[in-house]
Amino acid sequence: MSSFDKSLKEIEKELIQSKKKPKDLVLFYKNFLKKELHHLRMEGALGTSGKSIARKRAELFMVILTHMWEMALEQLFSPMAFEEPSVALVAVGGFGRKELSPASDIDLLFLYDPQKGAEDVIYELIHKILYFLWDIGLDVGHSTHQLEEIIAWANRDLQTKTALLDADLICGSQQLWERFQRIFEPSCINGKEKEFIEWRLEDLKEQHRKYGATVLVQEPNIKWGCGGLRDYQSLFWIARVKEKITQKEQIVSEKWMELKDWEKLENAYDFLLRVREELHFREKRKFDLLTLGSQGKIATALGYPQKDILARVEEFMRHFYDHALQIYLIANTTAQAIAAQKKGFLSKGRTSKPFGSFAIENHSLEVVNPEKLTENPLLILKAFSFIQRWGLKIGPTLKIQIKNRLHLIHANFLRRRDVRNLIRLIFSRKGQVGEVCRQMHEIGLLGKLFPEFAPLRCLVQHEFFHRYTADEHTLKAIEVIDSLLGAKEAPYKNFASLFHQLQNPFILYLAILLHDTGRAANRRKHHEELSAVNAMNAAKRLRLSAEELSDLVFLVGPTSFDGTDSRQTKSGG
Template identity: 35%
Template sequence: MQQVIDSIKSQAEQSLIPALRAAEDQTERAVLIKSFIKVEDRKIRDMHDAGAGGQRVAGARSAMLDAAIHAAFITTEERLSPKGKVKVAVTSVGGYGRGLLNPGSDIDLLFILPVNSTKIATLTKTLIQEILYLLWDTGFKVGHATRSISESIREAKAEQQSKTALMDTRYIAGNEAMVDKFITTFRRDCIQKNPEAFFELRRNDISSRHKKYSHTVFLQEPHVKESCGGLRDYQNIIWVANVERGTCNLEDLVKEKILTKGAYKELEAAYDFIHRVRNELHYHTGRSTDILTLQLQGVVATNFQYPEKSILRRCESFMRDYYRHTRAIFNHTNSLMEIFHIEIQENDKVSSWLKFIPKPQKKRSEHDGFVFRDGRIYPKHSDIFKNDSGRMMRVFQEAQRRNHTLAPIMRRLIKENISLVNEEFLFSKANRETFRAILERKGDVAHILRAMHKVQFLGKWMPEFGMLDCLVQHEFFHRYTADEHTLRCIDQLDALVEDQRPERSVYRDILMSFTDPYALYLALILHDTGRAENLREHTDGSAVMAARVCSRYKIKGARRSLMTFLVDHHLTFWKYATNKNLEDPEVIEEFAGIMKTTERLEALLLFTYADSNGTNEEAWSPWKESLMLQLYRSTRSFLTNGKNQYEAEQQEEMQKLKKVTKSILREKYHEQLDLHFERMPEQYFRYRAPESIAIHVRAVRRYLIKDEKAEPGFQSSDLRWINRDDRGYTELVVTTHNRPLLIEKVACALAASQINIIAANVYTRTDGITCDIFHVCTEDQLPVTNANTKKKVEDTFSELIQQEDYQPEKHLKKKRNFLQRDSSDGGIPFPVRAFVNNHASQQHTAIEVQALDRIGLLHDLFLEIGKSGLATVHARICTEKGAAVDTIYVNHLDGTKVTDQDEIQKLEYNIQKLVGFEHAE
């Protein structure tokens, strides 16, 4: 690195400075500096492209700018004041002050004056302005301040952000003695006088940032500077070490035995790696880009020459490295902050007691080689694990029982002795029993598993889980890595114990009454372990892993059966609820056949709740939850009462439903109600509230009146909007006579107003009147409440149903999906799928689609189905984060399934082509 810096300085001294001295005007000087920076920056970029470390590249760019500013300063000073030096100093602060300048970063300068800025001399002012103009002309974004030493100290005391920036003040040019004086004064007056306040400032900064980024490094699209484990975490600990230990070199903390050599090396390697990533982001985008998006992950992985053939595998390898490095910074810096905090607390206790008053005795106890003090667990001596490796498991049980955390020294000792978790340890009955006891404490498991994972114990104790470490999940809806997702699932399960919200009572009651929490928690830990196998269906691999763990842990009988069931079927509940027609009794019977018992049904509902909420914050919407609960309650009734009783109850419910609905309606609607029950298909009435049926009956009567009064040839309709705020959507009921392209025109009218369809049910009475029900929401996943939007939909639909020559293009303006892969930027392709499934329903053919969502996609699907001579009878629509996962049930116009293989292949081909499936040709 020093060689690169010396080369840059030499080039400036030999060519730039003489050229600046000979230049005739400011414009020529700006061209010379710009040319110097361009040449040197090209050399540095070549270093980066050749694989140079992040700090080396950023340091070289800082040295390049130092040389340019120094050259500009001395030549300008010589020209403006040939008889003597101007008493001013140029310093760098902030990131540039640390001597690391990424390609897109701004530069921050502080000009230190010998007098207050209000009394600045004309000559000094002119010199500063000329230097700034030269930098601006080269294209740099320059932040600057011009202050005296006393003014800078006052600013630092008044504004904490300024105080932090000034900690990295570094001399560049001018009066070096003033810079030394400023640094000494700043340290004395702003840091040493109140170090506790500064430490608290840094703690608050860390806490707020970590909260913003979900307290995890394992985000799908992390911010390389501000996210957990990013550059800011490393810089924070440097600032704190500077205040607490008077050093900016972490190697000094190794000498003081606060930091291990291994931890120091991990921190330095991680900091260098993230700088390299940031350099690449800035170089590629040409600006200060700090969010590592899905698209840019592919760019970085490719440019860093990860060897895997596919873009997905390259991204996985790169992001695994990225997460491991950021996790090292996250864990080590948090540990150092904790160590410093403990020291501050200890010092506070000592200083707060007068010498002549006896010091209070610390609350301290010992057990099994552990020392318990102030809510933390310490080792009695460094050989506790060597003497008894089982303590490695028992220390976590003690942490759980006493609600203690592991002291930094304990965490370090576990890592140092992790090799003791060997085959003998894994097959130890005592260790198994202790682990089982930990998992059986409902609501108190997740934080212990996180503590195990933090010190690498969990992955060693359960190698099947260890394979998930930092594993990127390219299923689009997952926000976290596989290991973090698993732990968040367990967070969700734990949280139910103290969650008193009425809407969570069904899950809380199941958990609290569940008799085998060990099986439930263990199945959650294992449910995604198959992802490490790179199988098409990860559930198969997970089931194999679960069987292996059951054998090692001697789990047999009913417990093993339950665990295997939960792992094998952890996606089944979700798939049935979101893809199948829950109003079809055969669907309920089929699902009940898989569940077999109410215990399994309840366990799988609980499992699905935890899994979905642990995937991302939007996965468990009110609409999706209503589907889950509908499936759960129907299946529970079927399992409890049997098929015959279930069907009998359905008929009985039908009669009750009609009676209650009639009581809601005024007498003038009763005749239409009787016709509605007589002419509507039976599945329409299943799980339909009497209030909804009453609304539909009124809609039919209103439509018939409109139709009777309409001009000949005019196609009448009635659109009714029903708010379902508690479920997160609005219900739109479209009543008219059935006609070709009807559902396509409804979809077109909705798409034209940027309204998403999340479910569609098409019902046609025997007299030809349709009662089509759409569950719709805004692009923000909220109910449709705007009156103007509703009016636009109604007007558009009224216009469309009059058209014999249907022309949707007038209303549908396709916009590019933000996920759309640009082949020029090396991004990750979205997994597009489309296929015809004749096994999903006994009555209908299912078309299953996963595609990039866009305005009008559902309309185009419906239109393609209509062109194929088929009718849409039911649809399950799921739109999330720019992706559509839909299941559309279709039949021939005579009500039969599509069975001809040629017809199926043609339908599948056309749908695949429509959604952009790459291999459709």
């Protein structure tokens, strides 16, 4: 038992023995909460994990509510004729899964059975609890339902069903709580899995679109954005509904996720909870947008040591984006695999079209035998060539299998002629480069194919006109070039014919990919010279012709190293 838990037990004894008047009790609870929440604040400042602090805060409020419940029962019932009414106080949502940030909702469900006790007495008990909570300054979300009523409501409202997946008994009728547990799954989950999972995945997509559609926005939303807390939570809701997984570790033991990915996912989630903890403290309200104004304060509070505030923010945000990307990739990929019931290879009983080492499933490319990727890493590039050519998505199993084999993409591999030819092919398909680059970048492959690009991953840019990190800015620039193909509206239609006539789109796409690579080493000053050097290194590795090299450096670098247009000088202007 931790020292914090022992403290709660001691205070529990003190509260039970106290015979204070109502006004005294209100002040007592206010002071108690203030003191304990301050202790949690200090624990967080000393580096205690985000998950631990969130759990302890939930436990604190559960103890408070249990004491209030006991006091209310004593006031309403004679000790000699005491019979506990059939009502249970249940924590739902984040409170139920024991994850409370400083401004998180404290969501309560009063569950009752009117046939086992008078309704007027039950409502009086509920009112006493709520009034006392309000008196001590807590804003709680609450609902009161009979057992059959809440089950029916959960089947009409999927948000309610989601909250009940995390329900946990605080105090009250154990018998009624056990009845709820026996009824909930057969009534609300069994036979309704498909509806819930489809809604859950679509709701995630909608939230992602609302908050920028990428992890790498300048001001990310910690809860709802891509790679946010909700992505992680959705994975376990889907696992609970689809596979009856009730303990998170079962994700690993039942082979849905490798241990190293599980550890990355848990570390990332803990980091985001820690950031949210600090943000709520500073905002003094429920607020999950990591604004430019708050990033420096959070970085300082978390102990980032850089003396320069911009460097401090850059380091902090780079860590934030890296963790959010881990959640976005691992949680969503695993959720999709569980939804499709795919642990290792092709899912059973689903439509697939095998060809060679791959198969197409539901408009996604999947791998038939992952070991083939190890034997012949060129298949990794071929997979993305197929994805690009046929407009597919990378399937969840293939995504994980490639991610776990990125070590096979090394310098000697990149020097192979067949590798160079395949890279050229992928970057020569007009209008199709941006999406495949994004899919390769998500799993870290793009930085392996182009080591010059790798340092841009999650690199913060502090210019007003840059809304995204350097890597996301580059991907969006490539997507803009894609949009020129067949563009019919301004301003892109003015360039559509030029793009259509372009003989070698490979160089243009390559130039855009490399144009900002110098930023990683030289963020404060002009970076074009370093980007041009990176372009020359890539050109050498890719065996570009002299003319291609000249075009690439011209597009990436400054006009020329002496301030004049080198090609105009050579051609006489």
